[in-house]
Amino acid sequence: MPPRHHAIATDIRHQITNGHIKPGERLPSETALANRYRVSTVTLRRALAVLQGEGLVEKIHGKGNFARRPLRKIVYIGGWGTLDPWTAAEAALRVTVRSTTVQAHGHLTALLKVPTGSPLAELRCVTYAGDSPHGLARIYTPRDLAPVGVLDDESSRREAARRFGLLGLPPAAVQETACARPPTPDEASTLRTHSSAPVLAITRVATDSTGRVVEAALLVFPGDKVDAVFTTHHVTDERQTQP
Known part of the structure; x- marks a missing residue:
């Protein structure tokens, strides 16, 4: 079974790529997401780090995490x-x-x-x-x-x-x-x-x-x-x- 943070990243990635979360839209707070997925904030942040590395999520200091437009190759x-x-x-x-x-x-x-x-x-x-x-x-x-x-x-x-x-x-x-x-x-x-x-x-x-x-x-x-x-x-x- 893959690590829990990878499963969370997969779910959020799917929401971004299928348009459920729009480009530029602010994601729920890390605490709210951690509660939604029933994990610690540490695990949730690992999931977000995966998406940030892929360029699908951008973290803006003091404002939160925002969805970015799916990447074009x-x-x-x-x-x-x-x-x-x-x-x-x-x-x-x-x-x-x-x-x-x-x-x-x-x-x-x-x-x-x-x-x-x-x-x-x-x-x-x-x-x-x-x-x-x-x-x-x-x-x-x-x-x-x-x-x-x-x-x-x-x-x-x-x-x-x-x-x-x-x-x-x-x-x-x-x-x-x-x-x-x-x-x-x-x-x-x-x-x-x-x-x-x-x-x-x-x-x-x-x-x-x-x-x-x-x-x-x-x-x-x-x-x-x-x-x-x-x-x-x-x-x-x-x-x-x-x-």
Whole structure:
């Protein structure tokens, strides 16, 4: 049998998603809910914490807990990664972008295979559906490979952010590693998610025909706000098709 607070969270979630509790509506007090479900306030708060982590309930200090509109998902298209706005449940996507030059250190030196201290172009992009953050992307490329103007021109930065890439020459190979994990404190703050709610983390490394790493992207999405789609293309050996 699942823990009692999960059963309570399931019941309240159902009331929100089926419209019985409207978006923006204040939930009964925690004491009233605890009495309704015949549990302690500690157990009730655990249930609410689950819903807060999912983004279905927002706690406003001094006012109470409020239902939020059920989340709409966006779709990440694997390969040379981008967002697919047509499958984003008609969510109005917008992106904020911050660009700068940083020095390679720690895991960046390993990802990009460059010496410590090497200059890197960095784009930090946050994707929103309405006012809700749906994704964080940190994109890096060796500074000498960054396309002209991408760090300075607003339209170039936004196009790069939309594709989660700096829009250089098409890479010869792209490797993506995906995992589910808890967010870092910075990611939880940026994505406004609970520290215990899992995120989908994708590390994408692009290389040219010589094997040089031309770009690395660190992508993080709240696990309940995104679907990732990867398509495999099977290559047929022409020799096997010849008569």
